[in-house]
Amino acid sequence: MARQADCKVLLFVSPVAEELTCPICLEVFNSPVMLECGHTFCKECFHVCMENKRECPLCKSPCSVDYAPRNNILIASMVDNLLIYCRFGISWNPTSQEWEQTTTNSNLSAVPYCKEVIPLSKKEDHEQNCPFRVVRCKYWTLGCEQQVRFVQLDEHHSQCPYLIADRYDKQKDVKIQRLQTQIEAQDQQITKLQEANKSLHLTLTQVVSFLQEQFPAFEVPNILDPKPILSKQSTELQNCTEISDVSLHDEPLEPVFYERISNVEENPLQVVDSLSHMGGIESLAMSDNFLISACWDGTVNLWNLTDLEHSGSLECGADVRDLFLRDSRYLYCGCSSGILSMWDIEQQHKLAETLIPSNSDVLSQVAIQNTLFASSVTSKIYQYETT
Ligand SMILES: [Zn+2]
Ligand SMILES: [Zn+2]
Ligand SMILES: [Zn+2]
Ligand SMILES: [Zn+2]
16 A cells, blocks of 8 residues: 555655555555565555455466565665655645645745655654644634644744633633632631621520519510611600701802812812821711711711811711711711611711611611611611601
8 A cells, every 4th residue: 555645745855766666556665575476565555465366466476375475675675765855844736736845836935844855764753843843723722723833833822812812711710719719718707707696696695584584674675676676766866856846057158168179189188188087988978067977987077068177976886888868967877787877967966776687787878758778788778767
């Protein structure tokens, strides 16, 4: 069988002598064997012939069934020494319909190619390591179908359109890993908090039963149900602070405040300087009379709108996350740990306080008339009545 069947393409540097070609397949001998008659064939060609008729295909000399021809070492070594061009240095010429060394094909002169001339016996060794062998891009798993010469691979990789996809993929992996670590840490934190919550609940139960024993008249407040507390306290406090007597504040504002705001761009510290919280200010609200600021340190400050002078403080007891002002007078403060308090800012007096059921941070609130909605970090929104 032809050597070309397994080596695909052979291009000899000079024409091959007829003595080195097999009379059956007409190609250069591949593992030549010699019969007793002196004729030589490729080993495989000989065996194929013997399946038809046990005789020499040329001179018809008979061959017995157990006849094993000898290797033709002389012819084999002559074939091994035939010089060929590396297959990464040859190309198909469509005009001449032949393979030729790339040097002779002007169309491909810009493409790097192998100029090596090698003995046929070294063909595989050389071509496996040839710097001009054709390889595929390392991002082929991401979809790059580009095949390039080995020497051009680095250059291609540096500008392969799939490089970005690869980086994105790796970044994504890193981010996922980081998030998983965070999730694990959060889970541990949750477990710890749940345990702490359990032991607190136990202590609380003990305290309550102790108080009940000592003071039979003691009423146990239902701290896990915020609705009745806020409503009840509000009603009581509403009476004693006369919230129903709300006066409107129609006095025009003095221009100084607006000047300050308009100056913010040139001198942004001007307004901030006048506020004196012990930490970051997380929320602002504004009534007809006051600018109201809420701080991490648990304080809410009131600033007189006309001169921005400090005009009062409310102590909320925990990091104040969000303020909501209703009817320019009733201030809702949503804090961390789920503390929700309601104030009358004209009297600077706390009207009611409660805990949201999950004891988790309050993030935002809105209220209209006597309905308050408070959102928490647990993705829940609680509704309260604030009569
Ligand atoms: Zn042959
Ligand atoms: Zn013969
Ligand atoms: Zn080569
Ligand atoms: Zn590529």
